[in-house]
Amino acid sequence: MDEGWIKLHRAIRKNWIWEDPLKLKWWLDILLQANHQERKILIGNEIVLIERGSFHTSTVKLSERWSVDRKTVKKFLQLLQKDNMITLKTSKKGTTLKISNYKDYQAFSEPQKDKGVDNSMDKGMDKGMDNSVPTPSPDKSQISPNKVDTNKNEEELKNENNDKEGEEGEEITPPSPPPLSIPTKYHKLIFDQWSEITYRTWFMDSEIVDNGQELIIKVDSELRADAINRNFSKYLGILLGKNIRVEIKEKSI
Incomplete structure (x- = not known):
């Protein structure tokens, strides 16, 4: 497929593949080779339907x-498949x-918020570049891929930390961030x-310890631990080549 164009979301810059120019080039070539609509091809003596977003190679x-050698290609494809960016x-x-x-994220129409279409490559982190940077989120990582949706959790965290509410009619000046x-x-x-x-919401107050085998992230609440486990741990593990373990800090008496 040498004609036409594809969409490329800016969030790809947050995906792990952006850090490796060669792998990024291969990924873009995969996107360019994919069929923009389903079609039938002849493989041997068999007619096979190749779906939109797929290609036979x-x-x-x-x-x-x-x-490059076949072993390098195979390892790269396995890496993409492990991060749910492709299936083989x-x-x-x-x-x-x-x-x-x-x-x-390759829909021809413009993003439709009322239909919940998310064109972010951040999905790629968790759902195969649903996307390319993805919010990753790390079903939000393309760094994709699977989109990390932290809006709801961040609101819950605000409510958890908000011990006092302003009285009705009282003007409240929001505190400056630390x-x-x-x-x-x-x-x-x-x-x-x-x-x-x-970063401020989930990680800034955490303790991060590397014991050689794994990276331990210590946080102060179950809410943060749950959000990191669901939205970020998988992508961080791939990025660092380490197992990620999230713990809750022991509270001092």
């Missing part, structure tokens, strides 16, 4: 196309590659991957 073809159907006649949630704190290289990495609001 092989590790041999991709290795020649990308000028392999047979003796080749491999059918399908981009996850292709229809959501100074930004980035104590470790892992805090810095998290801050760079997501927005400042996301």
Whole structure:
């Protein structure tokens, strides 16, 4: 497919694939090769329907196309599949590659908020670049992919910390946010991957410890622990190549 165009959301810059120029090039080539509408092709003596967002290929073809060995291609495709960015159907006649949630962020119409269509690549983190940066969220990660939806949890956190409400008719001046704190290289990495609001809400007050085998994130509430586990742990694990464990800090008496 050498004609036409594809959509590319700016959130791809938050996905792990953005950090590797070569893998990013391969990913974009996959997006460009995918069928924009379903069609039938002849494979051997069999007519096969290739869905929209899919294309039929092989590790041999991709290795020649990308000028790398088949082992490198296979590892890359497995990485994409592990992060739910693609699904693979392999047979003796080749491999059918399908981009996850292709229809959501490659729709021809403009985003329709009333229909709940989310064109963010942040989904790619958790649902295969539903998206490319994805909010990741890390069914929100393309860094995709699966979108991290923290609006509801952030509102709950605000209510949890709001001990006093202003009386009716009283003018309330919102407090200034605390100074930004980035104590470790892992805090810095998290801050760079997501927005400042996301970092302040879920990670700034956490303790992050690397024991060599795993990264331990200690937070002060079950709400934060649950949000990190559901929306961020998977993507962080892939990004760092470590197991991520979230713990709740022991409260001092």
